[in-house]
Amino acid sequence: DTEVTQTPKHLVMGMTNKKSLKCEQHMGHRAMYWYKQKAKKPPELMFVYSYEKLSINESVPSRFSPECPNSSLLNLHLHALQPEDSALYLCASSQDPGGAPQDTQYFGPGTRLTVL
């Protein structure tokens, strides 16, 4: 089973709202990722969690706040977003961030975010 789930599928929010995106995997993976994807563009890495610790923050604005409550769950808290933050937000997970020879990232279906 290589399933990564994401909720909600769609989210519309105003610039003053606070909302959260949720990602879950039950594959025992120890690395989890948030990506942002604009239409017809490749995904852009935002954050990487390795063994529940934030290991990479790709200079993401503080209005995006990641959280990894446990090894299966990854959240992305959103606050005071701008219209240009509208995009598809993808979550991914991989087995071993430390050097497994066949590590592969498996993606969830994404959350389509619209900021009004």
Added chain:
Amino acid sequence: AQTVTQSQPEMSVQEAETVTLSCTYDTSENNYYLFWYKQPPSRQMILVIRQEAYKQQNATENRFSVNFQKAAKSFSLKISDSQLGDTAMYFCAFMKPGSARQLTFGSGTQLTVLP
């Protein structure tokens, strides 16, 4: 830094025909991994095929196969017996082994399979 280039923004193929998507990359690493992901209109990124650079044998997954030329830094994807469900954006991606496990994506090729 690694770069991945997909020089074909759009391609089309007739159903049941064969199509090849090209990908080149630039790296100074000797050990790395290469991937092809597809993203259909449903938008989920799906792993198509994976290649380890230390393996000389080209990876194959059913109708999908790669032509991996390490010296030329080329990693093309061949889709045989194309099906309507193969219509998608295809991304080539590079990953360097290490703690970061960061993927570097190409710009993508939009493939349309015509009935």
